Amino acid sequence: MDHLDVLESKSIYIIREAFNRIDKLAMLWSIGKDSNVMLWCARKAFFGHIPFPLLNIDTEKKFAEVYEFRDRITKEWNLDVRIGGCPPVEEMDQSLPPAARSAARKTAGLKRLIAEGSYTGLIAGIRRDEEGTRAKERVFSPRSETNTWNFRDQPPEFWDQFNTEFAPGTHVRVHPLLHWTExxxxxxxxxxxxxxxxxxxxxxxxxxxxxxxxxxxxxxxxxxxxxxxxxxxxxxxxxxxxxxxxxxxxxxxxxxxxxxxxxx
Structure with missing residues (x-):
């Protein structure tokens, strides 16, 4: 196995483990390059058919090319995509800077879509090397019932031994691409x-x-x-x-x- 085979194998294992351990599971699909790699690995994990829905948060401000790609791939790969909208920027925390306030709309839209589907776990395509705060993440990362993240209190994950047992009411974020680089x-x-x-x-x-x-x-x-x-x-x-x-x-x-x- 070469380097890419090892990366792929680990990601597929994590996705399958999430599906086995989490009752109501979904995957966040942002249409970006990382998200598409994660989706590709998920298709491999389940032999072409993904057994859980994909969540796409629509701010109505994406590029036309992104919408075209989403709609085309959804049909070609027979994906179950659930599209959720976002509240107006005026409803966001006004103490945030302008761009962060705009980005916060996606968080609010995601929380609403998670609540509507009663999802207890969400697979997402973040990487540790992409941004400093993401470097603090775990592969199986517990959240509160309101999806908030206590980055100062994360379970240890030594030698790829993942904690998949969480208290009732815990929402779990699963990150199968944490170990990848750009x-x-x-x-x-x-x-x-x-x-x-x-x-x-x-x-x-x-x-x-x-x-x-x-x-x-x-x-x-x-x-x-x-x-x-x-x-x-x-x-x-x-x-x-x-x-x-x-x-x-x-x-x-x-x-x-x-x-x-x-x-x-």
């Missing part, structure tokens, strides 16, 4: 020929490394218009993956506040 995602996407939103590829000297809402996500300078070119670019790039996310340039604790409240 480079791993691109190498695996190339090997498996996983479909992607075209915005990741350079056009007129710009491309998106991370996809969010149109009004708070911006492209970075790049001429990488193929996966091979992106992989080569990442070998030498000093630009942070989330450099195009406006909220990452706001108050230092805003992202941590969002994550504690349930943001992914």
């Amino acid at each position: 480079m791993d995602i691109w190498l695996y996407t190339r090997r498996e020929n996983i479909p992607l939103v075209p915005l990741y590829f350079a056009k007129d000297g710009k491309r998106y490394r991370s996809l969010g809402d149109q009004d708070i996500t911006f492209p970075v300078d790049s001429n990488a218009d193929t996966i091979d070119a992106i992989i080569e670019e990442l070998k030498y790039s000093k630009v942070a993956e989330r450099a195009g996310r406006a909220m990452d340039h706001e108050a230092e604790d805003s992202f941590e506040r969002l994550r504690a409240d349930g943001y992914l």
